[in-house]
Amino acid sequence: MATSNNALGVDNTFRKKFDREEYLERAREREKQEAEGRSKSKAKGPPVQRKPLKHRDYEVDLESRLGKTQVVTPVAPLSQQAGYYCSVCECVVKDSANYLDHINGKKHQRALGMSMRVERATLKQVQERFEQLKKRKAPGSFSEQDLDERIIKQQEEEEERKRQRRERKKEKK
16 A cells, blocks of 8 residues: 555645744734833822831830630631631731731832831931920939839838638639
């Protein structure tokens, strides 16, 4: 049986030719779409002017859940999951060290509308701050008598606590 390499009825003499104009037109369209995409991302509006960093006016509560046990369910909302919930960024951080890092971090500060830059203090502001601290210290307001009274009061409170502990132990027995 002698068979030829050419299959019957198949035209394999065609060869695709490179049409320069067609490919140039495709390249132009692609460049135009990419340029539109770039302009859309830049056309969000003017850059946002963020406030400089300032120190917190609230205290971070890290001890409230110390030593507590919590049941973790996969269907609980974010605010009720185990860990520390940040309502600004809507995320849960698993431990207190990472929570502090998150609060002081760039993402959280940006969500609050602050840049990571600190406003420079003027000479006048520094002098005023020193005056405030001097007034707050008030060196003449403290005396040895105050110290003695505080020590006696502390000892009495400690004795009272010890007495209450002894009573609780007796009640348990």
